[in-house]
Amino acid sequence: MDFNYPPELDEFRAEVRAVLAEELPEGFAGVGAIADVADAEQFVRDFRATLVRRGLFGVTWPVEYGGRGLSRLHQVVVVDELARAGLPYGVATDTYSVKMLANTLLVWGTEEQKQYFLPRIRSMEHVWCQGYSEPGSGSDLASLSTRAQLDGDEWVIDGQKVWTSSADRANWIFVLARTDPDAPRHSGISFLLVPLDQPGIEVRPIRMINGDSEFAEVFFTGARTRADYVVGPVNSGWKVAQTLLGFERGDEAATLPLLFRAELDRLIALVREKGLENDPLVRQELTACLSSVEILRFLGYRVLTSLVSGASPGPEASVFKLIWSEHHQRVTELAMNVLGLSGLVPVGRGPLRVYRTDDPGAPNSTGSWSQVFLNARAGTIYAGTSQVQRNILGETVLGLPREPRPTGVKSA
Numbered sequence: 001m002d003f004n005y006p007p008e009l010d011e012f013r014a015e016v017r018a019v020l021a022e023e024l025p026e027g028f029a030g031v032g033a034i035a036d037v038a039d040a041e042q043f044v045r046d047f048r049a050t051l052v053r054r055g056l057f058g059v060t061w062p063v064e065y066g067g068r069g070l071s072r073l074h075q076v077v078v079v080d081e082l083a084r085a086g087l088p089y090g091v092a093t094d095t096y097s098v099k100m101l102a103n104t105l106l107v108w109g110t111e112e113q114k115q116y117f118l119p120r121i122r123s124m125e126h127v128w129c130q131g132y133s134e135p136g137s138g139s140d141l142a143s144l145s146t147r148a149q150l151d152g153d154e155w156v157i158d159g160q161k162v163w164t165s166s167a168d169r170a171n172w173i174f175v176l177a178r179t180d181p182d183a184p185r186h187s188g189i190s191f192l193l194v195p196l197d198q199p200g201i202e203v204r205p206i207r208m209i210n211g212d213s214e215f216a217e218v219f220f221t222g223a224r225t226r227a228d229y230v231v232g233p234v235n236s237g238w239k240v241a242q243t244l245l246g247f248e249r250g251d252e253a254a255t256l257p258l259l260f261r262a263e264l265d266r267l268i269a270l271v272r273e274k275g276l277e278n279d280p281l282v283r284q285e286l287t288a289c290l291s292s293v294e295i296l297r298f299l300g301y302r303v304l305t306s307l308v309s310g311a312s313p314g315p316e317a318s319v320f321k322l323i324w325s326e327h328h329q330r331v332t333e334l335a336m337n338v339l340g341l342s343g344l345v346p347v348g349r350g351p352l353r354v355y356r357t358d359d360p361g362a363p364n365s366t367g368s369w370s371q372v373f374l375n376a377r378a379g380t381i382y383a384g385t386s387q388v389q390r391n392i393l394g395e396t397v398l399g400l401p402r403e404p405r406p407t408g409v410k411s412a
Helices: 009-023 037-053 071-084 094-109 111-120 237-250 255-273 279-308 317-344 366-380 388-398
Strands: 128-131 148-152 152-161 172-178 188-197 201-206 216-227
Touching: 009 037, 009 071, 071 255, 071 279, 094 128, 094 172, 094 216, 094 237, 148 172, 152 172, 152 188, 172 237, 188 216, 216 366, 255 279, 255 317, 279 317, 317 366, 317 388
Parallel strands: 128 172
Antiparallel strands: 148 152, 152 216, 172 188, 201 216
């Protein structure tokens, strides 16, 4: 495999760098150097709008839906340059609206759905969240009990979702609901697009360990959505959901390693700042982290090769998800150990502060590391736990016997 970018991407890379040079504040040291977390999030949202205006958002989408019809390699170049500039992946896309839903609509959506939803995702008029997990259906998603019944030209939805990220900041939710209660577990489920701002939907934020409320419970009591807002065939939502989970687990395989390498370089700078570069235990951990970053990079090349050839992410995406989530926990644990007691200092909530590159306090604010550390705890849970990923790999990739199912449970 040739690991070099094709020459035709040089011009596009120059375009991206020119946009960043024009649009970023002078001496910008990265989003992680913004003192206040809420202000950093606002900066990300604002700069995403800038990328939309400059034609660097959704570059792989077809032109008729607001994109530029470019290749996935072009998207990798965008993320590569964002990482170099200190901007996170979420500036160029976001997990639920773009990486998950938009990509899934491009595979399963009707022409009417694409024409309506994709431009609104691009403009951020529609902000999406994911309605999958339920109180009794987390890793065992196929046991979900939220129901939807067709009433004329609308679906009527009753049930509950939990651990719904950003539900209090979204105005739409894609929901897995059981539309045929008599069908086997993986059948009779449909993938519905539902407006959140309506009677019959209640969003209750869940306070997290870091004091924020990123998650929420969502209750549906006679909530409604249009009959044609089902993605894919009715009762075939499990297949649509698997496509979406493949994008969640694997579509960023070529881009996340770039961000993880930038994060590791930042950690190495922190180690030097603390005078621990000769500590044998720290060096051993750094070596392990560097090894896993390189493994992720080459896995990313492998997944990218498959995607460029036209394939969709498959079970092999679980390999990448499994490794990166456990790698990220190891890196952030090392960062907190290097910080020591200062890592326990609460994150400040002061005014917006964008550091200059010559500010010695810029690259490694305690608050930014502690936030990343806390968020990394969830990496081995969301998008399927590490245990679930190992089951997927064992059963669908290695062909090992399926895990025994409880007596009386219907299979698909």
